[in-house]
Amino acid sequence: MYNKNIDARNTILGGIGLNKLKLDDFTKYKFLSKLRYSPEGSKLGFIVHEMDVEGNKYLSDIHIYDTQNETFTKLTSSKTVKSFIFKDENTLLFPDSRDSKDKSRQKKGEDLTCFYEISLNGGESNKVFDIPLNVTDIEILDEDTFIITATYDYNKPKLEKSSDEEKDYVVLDEIPFWSNGEGFTNKKRNRLYTYNLKEKKLNPITDVFTNVYSYKLNKDKSKVIIITNSFIDKMQIKEDLHIYDIKENDLKKISHEDNFSYSYADFLEDKIVFAGTDTQDYGINENGKIYIMDNEENVRLMSPTDFDYSLGNSVGSDCRYDSSALAKVDGNYLYFITTEYGNSYLNRMDTSGNIEKLTTEKGSVDEFDVVDGQIMFVGFRGLKLQELYRLKNGKEDQLTYFNKWVIKEKKLSTPERLTFETNQGITIEGWVMKPVDYEEGKKYPAILDIHGGPKTVYGNIFFHEMQYWANEGYAVFFCNPKGSDGRGNEFADIRGKYGTIDYDDIMKFTDIVIEKYPFIDEDRIGVTGGSYGGFMTNWIIGHTNRFKAAVSQRSIANWISKFGTTDIGYFFVEDQQAANPWSDVDRLWFHSPMKYANRVQTPTLFIHSEEDYRCWIAEGYQMFTSLKYNGVESRLCLFKGENHELSRSGKPKHRIRRLKEITEWFDKYLK
Numbered sequence: 191m192y193n194k195n196i197d198a199r200n201t202i203l204g205g206i207g208l209n210k211l212k213l214d215d216f217t218k219y220k221f222l223s224k225l226r227y228s229p230e231g232s233k234l235g236f237i238v239h240e241m242d243v244e245g246n247k248y249l250s251d252i253h254i255y256d257t258q259n260e261t262f263t264k265l266t267s268s269k270t271v272k273s274f275i276f277k278d279e280n281t282l283l284f285p286d287s288r289d290s291k292d293k294s295r296q297k298k299g300e301d302l303t304c305f306y307e308i309s310l311n312g313g314e315s316n317k318v319f320d321i322p323l324n325v326t327d328i329e330i331l332d333e334d335t336f337i338i339t340a341t342y343d344y345n346k347p348k349l350e351k352s353s354d355e356e357k358d359y360v361v362l363d364e365i366p367f368w369s370n371g372e373g374f375t376n377k378k379r380n381r382l383y384t385y386n387l388k389e390k391k392l393n394p395i396t397d398v399f400t401n402v403y404s405y406k407l408n409k410d411k412s413k414v415i416i417i418t419n420s421f422i423d424k425m426q427i428k429e430d431l432h433i434y435d436i437k438e439n440d441l442k443k444i445s446h447e448d449n450f451s452y453s454y455a456d457f458l459e460d461k462i463v464f465a466g467t468d469t470q471d472y473g474i475n476e477n478g479k480i481y482i483m484d485n486e487e488n489v490r491l492m493s494p495t496d497f498d499y500s501l502g503n504s505v506g507s508d509c510r511y512d513s514s515a516l517a518k519v520d521g522n523y524l525y526f527i528t529t530e531y532g533n534s535y536l537n538r539m540d541t542s543g544n545i546e547k548l549t550t551e552k553g554s555v556d557e558f559d560v561v562d563g564q565i566m567f568v569g570f571r572g573l574k575l576q577e578l579y580r581l582k583n584g585k586e587d588q589l590t591y592f593n594k595w596v597i598k599e600k601k602l603s604t605p606e607r608l609t610f611e612t613n614q615g616i617t618i619e620g621w622v623m624k625p626v627d628y629e630e631g632k633k634y635p636a637i638l639d640i641h642g643g644p645k646t647v648y649g650n651i652f653f654h655e656m657q658y659w660a661n662e663g664y665a666v667f668f669c670n671p672k673g674s675d676g677r678g679n680e681f682a683d684i685r686g687k688y689g690t691i692d693y694d695d696i697m698k699f700t701d702i703v704i705e706k707y708p709f710i711d712e713d714r715i716g717v718t719g720g721s722y723g724g725f726m727t728n729w730i731i732g733h734t735n736r737f738k739a740a741v742s743q744r745s746i747a748n749w750i751s752k753f754g755t756t757d758i759g760y761f762f763v764e765d766q767q768a769a770n771p772w773s774d775v776d777r778l779w780f781h782s783p784m785k786y787a788n789r790v791q792t793p794t795l796f797i798h799s800e801e802d803y804r805c806w807i808a809e810g811y812q813m814f815t816s817l818k819y820n821g822v823e824s825r826l827c828l829f830k831g832e833n834h835e836l837s838r839s840g841k842p843k844h845r846i847r848r849l850k851e852i853t854e855w856f857d858k859y860l861k
Contacts (some may be wrong), residue, residue, distance in 0.1 A: 191220070192262045208352060210626070211600045211661040213853065214846050216654040217241040220592035221511035222576045223557065228276045231561035232258055233310060235274055235282065236568070236578065238592065239511040241842040242269075246324075248511060248842075249265045252282065254310055255578070255589065257564065262590070265308060266315065273513065275328060280310045283318070285325060300456065301341070319387055327378055330410050330552045331436065334387045339402050364423050366757045370804040370834045382416060384436070393591035395434055395441055403429065404515075408457040412436055415462055417452045427474055427761050431455055431464065446481075446489040453478050453501065454526075456519045458541065463492065463524050465501055465517070473680045473765045475645045477501070482541060488592060492524075492543050498678040503527050503534040504646040505554040507576050508654050508837055513557055520560040526553050529676045531619060532649030533851035536567060536581070548581060554651050570651035573602050574613045596652075601626040604662035605650040610702045612672070612695055616681070620669025620699050621650055622707055623660045633711040635860035636665040638737070640719030640726045644673035644692065645682050655837075655849055663861075665710050671695035673722075686768035688781050689729040696726065697734070713738065714860045718852065720744045720797075720837060721805055725783065727812055731794060732786030741852045743797040744805045746836055747787075747813035749778040757803040787816035793823040795855040797848060799832035799840075827851045 194315055228234070234255040236363035242249050249269035255262050265282065274284035286306050290403050303325035308315035331337055345361075360374055367376045382395040382402045396402055400420040408416055414434040419425060430445045445452075447468060448636040455464040462483040467476045477500045480493035491692040502516040513616040517526040523538040523550075536549045542819060547556055551571060558567035565581040566589075575593035579586045596602075605621035612618060626633050637659055641648050648668045656666045659804045670676070671682035684692055704712050719727045724745025746752055750771050753763040764770045769777040779785050794817055798810035810826060817824040829848070832840045 192590055195604070198655060208601045209599055211596075211602065211654075211657050213658055213849055214243070214508065215596070215658075216462075217243050217842050217846070219509055219575055221509065222578060222592070223510075223512040223588070224273055224514050225557055225559040225566055225568060225578075226274070226276065226514075227559050227561040227566070228279045229561075230279055231564050232256070232279055233276070233855045234559070235276065236564055237272060237274075237512065238264075243842045243846075246841045246843045248839075252284065252774070255566075263310070265310065268315075273327075277307065277328065277330065282308050282310065283328075283330075284308070284315075285328070286315075296387070302427060303340075314516055319549050321385055321392075322339070323383070325393070326406075329405075329407060331384065331407075331788075336385045336387070337405070337407070337414065337436075338383050338385055339380050339405065340383060342379050342381040342398060344379070344398050364421070364425075365760055366425060368803045369757045370802060373549075373801070373803075382414075382434075393439070396432075402802075404455065406456040413457070415455045415457060416441075417455050417570045424760075427451060427469070427518050427765075429466070431462075433462075444483070444487075445676075446483065451478075454515075454517050456517070456524075458482065458519050458524060459522060461541070463519065465526075473685055474761070475681050475682060475766075477682075480526075480539065480592075492541065493539065494543050497545070499528040499530055500645070500675050500682075501526055501528060503554060503556055504529045504643070504675045505532065505534050505651060506641050506646055506653070507554070507570065507651055509570075509652055510556060511839055514559075516556070516557060518560055520563065525558065525560050525565075527558070529647060531676045532621075532647050532670060534675075536565070543609065548584070549586065550584070552650070554649060558562070573597065573604065573652050575652050601661055602657055603666075607650065608667075608669075608699075608703065608706060610699065612691075612698065616671055618671060618699060620667065620703070621648065622664040622703055623656060624707075624709075625663045625665055626661050628709070630709075632709060633714075634663060634665050634709055635714035635716070636667060636703075636710045637855070638696070638715065638717045639668040640667060640696065640717070640723035641668070641674070642669070642721030642723050643675065644671075644684060644688075644722040645675045647676045648676050655852075658849065659853065659856075662857075664856070665707065667699070669696065669699045669700070685766050686777070688725070688767065689733075689783075692726065693729060693733065694732070700736075704762075713737075716856045716860050718742060718743065721834065722746075724805065727794075728783030729786075731790045731792040732783050737792055739856055740792045740794040741797065741851075741855055742794055742810075742813065743837070744799065744802055745783075745796070745809055745813065746805055747784040747809045747816075748782045750775065750782065751808055751812065752805070753778070755806045755808055784816055787813060789819050790817055790820065790822050793855075793859055794824040794825075795851060796824065797829075797836075797851065798826065799829045799834065799836045801831065801833045803856070804834040825855070 224237040226235050239250045250272045252265040254265050276280050301324040304320045306315040307318045326342045327339045329337050362376050362534045379401045384393045400418050403417040405416045416432040420431050434441045465478045465480045467478045483489045493641040497804045525538045533552045534554050536555045539545045554570040556568045578590040603623040608620050647670050650764040673692045717737045718741035720743035727742040753759045780817045796810045796814045814826040
């Protein structure tokens with residue numbers, strides 16, 4: 191897993207002596223996350239995740255890299271550790287759920303998070319304390335005091351006192367009332383506390399109606415900068431900035447504007463650096479700017495006025511699990527990730543707004559950490575899956591080889607970049623993957639894959655389902671139409687235009703792919719996509735019959751119903767469709783694929799998850815029912831216990847079944 195002495199080869203189509211990539215090979219991949227340096231930078235910790243197919247779950251443990259000796263150690267073996275912090279250079283603290291007594295307490299409805307300590311010098315981990323809350327994050331203030339965020343349920347005391355009969359009911363009195371991946375969230379908040387270990391005392395910092403999105407300590411741990419959202423009845427799409435004085439136990443609001451969406455905040459020297467937008471020009475998907483606040487009052491723009499990239503990584507892949515913060519302060523610099531076209535890069539900016547791009551290789555920087563200028567990151571390079579890299583003087587050194595066997599043993603297809611100009615003169619970027627073992631003169635079926643978002647991107651990094659289809663004899667093609675990320679606000683802005691200019695881009699891309707790659711049999715092309723890609727799949731089959739099969743995943747069928755049922759519907763629909771059910775119901779219906787379902791002739795498979803509250807199951811039911819009503823061959827595969835993240839972090843057996851369903855549907859109609 192750490193050995194770099196492997197047989198190198200260029201990734202080619204097919205390859206002598208190589209084996210085909212199998213449907214379930216993704217269950218053997220390793221996924222890396224939660225990079226964290228020790229306080230002085232002599233150690234780097236990270237989590238390695240893998241799948242347990244038989245147990246239908248993910249296993250996670252801490253690994254340590256000694257930056258001085260350049261050695262690796264697998265530190266834990268419980269397979270249940272998903273986060274940690276350094277107590278000092280040689281000791282880790284992490285939450286775990288191994289203690290059977292604690293589990294029995296939790297079965298009674300008591301929240302409890304158990305913390306263990308382990309030495310990097312060897313030995314077993316030991317339970318050191320527990321906190322009677324569902325802790326979501328923790329940092330050390332001193333030997334006996336911690337600052338934490340934890341789930342707070344305003345209604346829990348009432349439920350505990352109520353009769354057994356009352357526990358059968360769920361009462362909702364606010365929106366959103368549920369959240370994808372979390373279930374019902376009515377009156378539940380992520381609250382900030384301090385916890386004294388000796389006194390076993392919790393001190394709430396934020397109130398019962400405030401969600402804490404992030405918090406950062408200053409260098410001497412005397413103050414905390416906090417991003418919050420407080421609401422009763424209806425959550426507004428805005429956040430507030432607070433500063434908390436630990437010694438004085440004083441929480442003060444320092445938001446520089448009343449209506450502002452803060453995405454990041456930290457201390458930089460004796461100032462506060464933050465990122466965000468007022469959403470006035472381009473709505474909720476508007477790229478944020480970076481600002482600096484002097485003395486908690488005077489605010490100035492820190493990033494250049496022409497800075498127009500999104501902060502963070504939106505390059506798509508189905509080979510990740512979990513993630514960490516995508517920006518960090520170190521010394522006099524703010525380090526952050528940007529998405530640019532189909533790639534993401536690591537940058538740093540000084541207080542004068544000078545930006546230096548630190549990584550230049552194409553691919554994806556998924557997350558990173560930095561201490562005293564020492565940089566480590568997890569990323570995708572070429573067709574390699576996630577690995578750990580060290581960045582020094584502009585040079586990248588690969589340090590881990592967890593997934594080396596994929597490149598070494600499997601047949602892979604290298605995406606070929608293809609660009610074209612729209613009628614408006616805008617260049618669109620896309621890729622085509624030939625089938626492995628491609629034979630000149632032979633005709634092949636193809637699959638058009640459409641990304642979600644819409645403000646995300648495809649790149650040329652490893653995507654398991656696409657590589658698997660290429661191994662099964664399909665050409666695969668995909669692009670970043672208008673509305674995608676990485677090209678600035680104007681390019682990403684398709685508010686009120688869903689299914690129009692984006693549809694035109696995707697159809698023109700399809701035409702050009704068929705023209706440039708004549709081995710593709712245009713009578714055997716399928717289309718699929720998830721989330722926004724599911725919307726586009728639904729839209730496409732209602733506007734053209736050129737595709738012989740479709741697979742619509744976690745889709746949107748009806749913007750009117752989505753408004754009132756999903757966790758983001760009431761604000762996302764109005765923002766992205768430029769209407770609500772009362773201001774312009776005709777507009778919402780015009781942009782709804784269900785309106786055109788009576789035109790559909792394409793056999794369509796629907797993939798949906800029962801607990802997907804982002805694109806709720808009602809969307810799948812409506813489109814499926816519409817096709818069945820109109821005599822179109824269709825099928826709906828519903829996954830219980832899964833949510834919007836099925837294809838990326840769903841249970842292993844469910845992910846296998848999902849890809850099997852999709853592939854067999856295409857095989858039925860395209861081969």
